[in-house]
Amino acid sequence: MSIDYSEKIPNNVDLAGDRKLQRALESWQPNFLSWWRTMGPAVPTQDVYLRTAVDVGKEGWAQFGHVAMEEYRWGVFLAERGDDRRIAFGEQKGQPVWQQVPGEYRADLQRLIVIQGDTEPASVEQQRRLGETAPSLYDLRNLFQVNVEEGRHLWAMVYLLHAYFGRNGREEAEALLQRNSGDLDSPRILGAFNEETPDWLSFYMFTYFTDRDGKYQLGTLKESAFDPLSRTCEFMLKEEAHHMFVGTTGIDRVVTRxxxxxxxxxxxxxxxxxxxPLDVIQKYINFHYSVSLDLFGSERSTNAANYFTAGLKGRWQEERRKDDHTLTEDAFTIDTVKDGQLTTDEVSALLALNLDLRNEYVKDCQSGLKRWNRILGKHGYDESLYLPHVGFNRQVGLFSEHRVTPRGELVAEDAWKAKEDGWLPSEADKTHIRSLMRPVYEPGKIAGWIAPPTNGINGKPFEYEYVHLA
Incomplete structure (x- = not known):
């Protein structure tokens, strides 16, 4: 399933065979390009060394080359269609997957797609001005790669809205360009995507923690009985992996320096x-991790149970699970607060699906902490970075009405306020980080607060001229 770049909108879904859909997407395209020029990267460039998807197969799926940003070929790409794929979970387990949207699930599926789609342009908006303070051309190139792929992920969701949801879908696709991150009148749907990404330490934390949430959300949608959504998310996960690589290795390099x-x-x-300083790195971990945990929603969720039962949204790696994939008789232990004490409770596994997914995410996040602590040990330091307690600094879920320290102690509001600047980035910390953010655009040079990467992109050296500025 190679991608056709001769079309106005590159695709592997035979857009030319559906003229009505093709015209609709071509009429949306100028609005997208206008949004990109207005809300996309602020640094003017001649061209950037970017990867572009060329195939959906397992081998050789992308090519690299210098591309003018405004000429990047965003398009619609779905993973290969599986033979006789069956629904893997819920009430309709074992039945053929859907190629069209069942009427009874139309509103729920549209909502899931809109929420996912809204996060994609939001992160581009949050990162719009970061290029003005890039620590190296290598990092500037990585930022732009993340940006163009988030733009393509927006296209992925817009295609589904146009192709399967009629007028309502087209209206929602327009609204995805009308909301803006942090806008007081028309903000993005999820809170984390209205936060600032004002500096490169925040960017690395965002791509490590928040893009990792994106990985897990896409992973649940990849299990969906709605096959076009599943195949779209499978392809998006290929691209998402690079975004997390940027965050993981970015923090590696900050800790090293x-x-x-x-x-x-x-x-x-x-x-x-x-x-x-290490304590400032820890504060940034505390903030970005806790904000990203909120994206999983409440630990006890009827909506998540209904999505699972209907076959709309599965669990992470659903088909590897060793249970009946219906969960009607299963229980799950959740952390909660009762009578002023941190304790546990047992609920139906169906109601705890958000927590099940969050637990997978937390285990994955620990891998980064192990990496960074190995770097500290290699340099002879006993200090260790850590993930704060899941109840720390929460705005969503069972802990949102309580104050929990990073080490997992329940405290009163006044005690929290007294120590907040020791746990979360203070204004002084943010001012210091901003003071370090000075652009370094000379090939082979890098800012003094971060170490160079051990390897360049696609076999190129760090000294390679990844970006030609205008």
Missing amino acids: TCELMREHDTADIAPHGGI
Whole structure:
């Protein structure tokens, strides 16, 4: 299933065979390009060394080359269709998957697609001005790669809305370009996507923690009985992996440079020496992790149970699970607060599906902490970075009405306020981070607060001219 780049909208879904749909998407395309020019990357460039998808097969699915950003070929790509794919969970387990939207699930499926679609342009908007302070051309290129792929993920959801949801779908597709991250009158749907991404440490944390949430949400939609949605998300997951790589290795490099500066100056207080102290890195972890946990929704959710039972949204790696895939008789233990104490409760497994997914995410997040702590150990430091308690700094779910410390202690509001600046980035921390954000656009050079990468992109050296600025 190679991708046809001769079309106005590159695709592998035979758009030319559905003239009405093709015209509808071509009429949406100028609005998307206008949004990109207005809300996309602010740094003017001649061209950027980007990867572009060319095939949906397992081998050689992308090619690399310098591309003018405004000429990047966004399009509609679905993974290969499986032979005789069957619904893997819920009440209709074992039946053939759907190629069209069942009428009774139309509203719910549309809502799921709209929410996923809304996150894609939001992150581009949040990162719009980051290029103005890029620590190297390598990092600037990675930012732009993330941006263009988030733009393509928007196209993926817009295609589904246009192809399967009629006038309502077309109206929702228009609205995806009308909302803007942080806009007081028309904000993005999910809270994390209205937060600022004002600096590169925030960007690495976002691509590590928040894009990882995206991985797990796409993973549940990949299990969907609605086959076009499943195949769309499977392809998106290929691209999402690079976004998390940017975050993982970005924080690797920040921690490495912090260690080097601590060793060089024999102090943990490296802020005066142009570095990011370990305690500030921990505060940024605390913030971005807790905000990303909110994206999983409430630990006890009737909506999640209904989506699963109907076959709309499965669990992470559903078909590898060793149970009956209906969960009608199963129970799940959840953390909660009762009588002023942290405790546990048992609920139906169907009601705890958001928590089940969140637990998979938490285990995955731990892998990064192990990496970063190995870097600290390699440089001879005993300190360790950690994930805060899941109840810390929560705005959504069972802990949202309570104050929990990073170490998992329930405290009163005044005690929380007294120590908040020790747990979350303070204004002084943010001011210091902003002071370090100075652009380095010379090939092979890098800002002093971050280490260079161990490898370049696609076999190219770090010194390669990944971006030609205008």
